[in-house]
Amino acid sequence: MEPNDRRKPCFCMMQTALLLLVGISYNSVNRVLLCPIVGLNSQKILYTHSEMKVIDHISQSTKPLVSFEILPPLKGKGIQSLYNHLDPLMEFKPSFINVTYHRSEHVFKKKVDGTFEKVVVRKRPGTESICAAIMNKYNVDTVPHLICGGFGINETEDALINLNYLGIDNVLVLRGDAAKNEASFEPEPGGHKYASDLLKQVVNLNSGIYLEEELKNTTKTKFCIGVAGYPEKHFEAPNMDSDLQYLKQKVDAGADYIVTQMFFNNQKYFDFVDACRAIGITVPIIPGLKPIYTKKQLTVLPKVFHIDLPTDLSNAIMKCKDDTEVEKVGTEWLLTQSKELYKANVPVLHYYTLGRPNMVCDVMKAFL
Ligand SMILES: Cc1cc2nc3c(=O)[nH]c(=O)nc-3n(C[C@H](O)[C@H](O)[C@H](O)COP(=O)(O)OP(=O)(O)OC[C@H]3O[C@@H](n4cnc5c(N)ncnc54)[C@H](O)[C@@H]3O)c2cc1C
Numbered sequence: 001m002e003p004n005d006r007r008k009p010c011f012c013m014m015q016t017a018l019l020l021l022v023g024i025s026y027n028s029v030n031r032v033l034l035c036p037i038v039g040l041n042s043q044k045i046l047y048t049h050s051e052m053k054v055i056d057h058i059s060q061s062t063k064p065l066v067s068f069e070i071l072p073p074l075k076g077k078g079i080q081s082l083y084n085h086l087d088p089l090m091e092f093k094p095s096f097i098n099v100t101y102h103r104s105e106h107v108f109k110k111k112v113d114g115t116f117e118k119v120v121v122r123k124r125p126g127t128e129s130i131c132a133a134i135m136n137k138y139n140v141d142t143v144p145h146l147i148c149g150g151f152g153i154n155e156t157e158d159a160l161i162n163l164n165y166l167g168i169d170n171v172l173v174l175r176g177d178a179a180k181n182e183a184s185f186e187p188e189p190g191g192h193k194y195a196s197d198l199l200k201q202v203v204n205l206n207s208g209i210y211l212e213e214e215l216k217n218t219t220k221t222k223f224c225i226g227v228a229g230y231p232e233k234h235f236e237a238p239n240m241d242s243d244l245q246y247l248k249q250k251v252d253a254g255a256d257y258i259v260t261q262m263f264f265n266n267q268k269y270f271d272f273v274d275a276c277r278a279i280g281i282t283v284p285i286i287p288g289l290k291p292i293y294t295k296k297q298l299t300v301l302p303k304v305f306h307i308d309l310p311t312d313l314s315n316a317i318m319k320c321k322d323d324t325e326v327e328k329v330g331t332e333w334l335l336t337q338s339k340e341l342y343k344a345n346v347p348v349l350h351y352y353t354l355g356r357p358n359m360v361c362d363v364m365k366a367f368l
Contacts, residue, residue: 052141053224054170055256057095058284058347065348066364067143069098069288072124079126079133086138089357092364095348096141097134098172098259101127103150105180128159132166142168143226146202148192149176149185156192156201157211164205164221172226172259173198184236195227196250203254227251229258229285231272235306240275248281257283259350262290262301264333265310266340284347289337291351291359292330294323327359335363342367 057065068089073081086097102124108116131142144163146156163171175195178185185193192198204210208220227250230243237243247258258276263269269287276285292301298314301307313333320326338349351360 051167051169052095053222053256054096054141054143054226054348055224055284057141058257061095061347064342064346065095066092066368067094067096067098067286067348067350068360069100069350069352069354071100071354072102072126072130075123075125079130082130082134083137085353085355085357086134088361089353090138090140092361092368094140096143096170097131097138098143098145098350099127099130099134100124101145101147101174101176103147103176103179128162128166128168131163131168135166135168141170143170143172144168145172145174146198147174147176148187148195148198149179150188150191152188152191153201153211156198157205160202160205160221160223163223164219169222170224170226171202172228173202173255174228194246196246196253199225199227199250199253199255206254224256225254226257226259226286227255228261229272229276230261231263231268232261232307244275244279244281247276248279251281251283255283257286257347259286260288261305261307262288262352263307264290264292264313264337265308266337266344269341269346270344286348286350287341287346288350288352289334289341290354291334291356291363292317293327293356293359295320295326327356331359331362334359335366338363339367 068086070082070085073079102122104120104122106118107121109119111117127144131144134140134142146159151159160171173195175185175192175198187193192201202221202223202225205221206223208218210218227247229247230237233240234243237246251258258281260269260272266287269285273285290301292309292313295317298309298317302309313329316329316333317326320329341349353360
């Protein structure tokens with residue numbers, strides 16, 4: 001089955017029910033789920049699901065792979081909007097798709113009597129279920145992001161157990177940013193303060209160590225763990241050396257690979273990789289790439305992501321009459337970046353497709 005093969009939901013439900021009736025067998029060597037379905041014209045249906053770890057995808061490939069990162073839809077929008085976003089991208093056979101996590105926020109809502117009440121809202125829920133839905137629909141591995149912010153350690157454990165039950169063996173562990181109403185990041189009471197603390201919880205679960213110490217004969221999870229790295233330094237770090245040492249701490253604690261923050265100057269990525277290697281970080285470092293398509297991004301991206309835009313790029317964008325022209329400049333820039341990184345044999349080209357799958361498609365068509 002091709003990764004972008006579509007299966008009708010009702011068929012999937014029927015198939016699931018039948019699987020339960022007739023049983024399934026899993027060939028872990030070939031990573032193939034063999035489903036002998038009786039009663040459907042007496043045919044045998046072979047349903048392949050890769051269920052591979054990111055690190056295995058990388059080690060089994062001799063050339064750079066492709067992966068995408070998407071956001072859950074805004075609450076109220078159906079999952080179809082996400083499928084519309086992903087459909088054109090699936091042609092390029094991504095090895096995995098990351099789904100970001102968005103913490104709940106406290107907002108103050110005005111009541112009829114004029115007073116305010118504090119309410120909790122989560123604008124983009126559903127990371128774990130979206131991962132499962134994408135795996136089911138496109139037969140591709142998914143990587144849910146997991147953050148410290150807004151999570152107590154018990155909720156984190158429950159989330160990891162859910163992922164394990166769903167057959168998701170990849171996670172990208174992150175601290176998360178400060179909540180909108182906080183000046184700096186505040187962990188939940190008893191929650192994790194740094195991504196490295198969250199990572200240790202995942203590593204413990206991979207060793208069968210759950211929070212309730214009295215649990216006996218526990219199942220070991222097998223999460224492949226990614227962490228974030230910053231070619232232009234994390235904005236809170238006092239300097240690059242300090243940031244790199246904490247990155248090394250995450251790798252030493254069990255991270256299997258690093259995904260970088262977006263960058264628009266490949267040299268920053270190459271220098272970052274060199275600096276990591278120089279302090280003994282040996283895991284794959286996946287470059288994160290983002291298309292630029294509006295003039296507004298010239299100020300928004302540095303403000304939100306604490307990154308620089310090269311002068312050539314900002315000058316070219318400033319000269320554009322409108323955002324249609326900016327999109328052309330952005331596509332050309334992304335293509336040049338991608339070609340150079342591909343040539344440098346990076347492990348994966350990881351695209352933040354956010355709202356512009358067409359640009360990423362155009363770029364990949366031009367060089368893959
Ligand atoms: C690829 C990628 C994907 C992302 N996806 C999401 C997402 O889905 N949802 C979301 O909310 N955010 C996401 N983010 C944003 C991320 O959560 C923020 O950048 C956050 O501010 C830092 O997260 P981190 O995991 O790098 O934190 P950490 O590794 O914990 O580092 C945070 C800061 O603390 C420092 N530090 C680390 N450990 C220690 C220590 N022990 N003592 C003192 N200082 C320390 C570091 O140098 C750094 O300055 C993503 C970022 C990237 C690069």
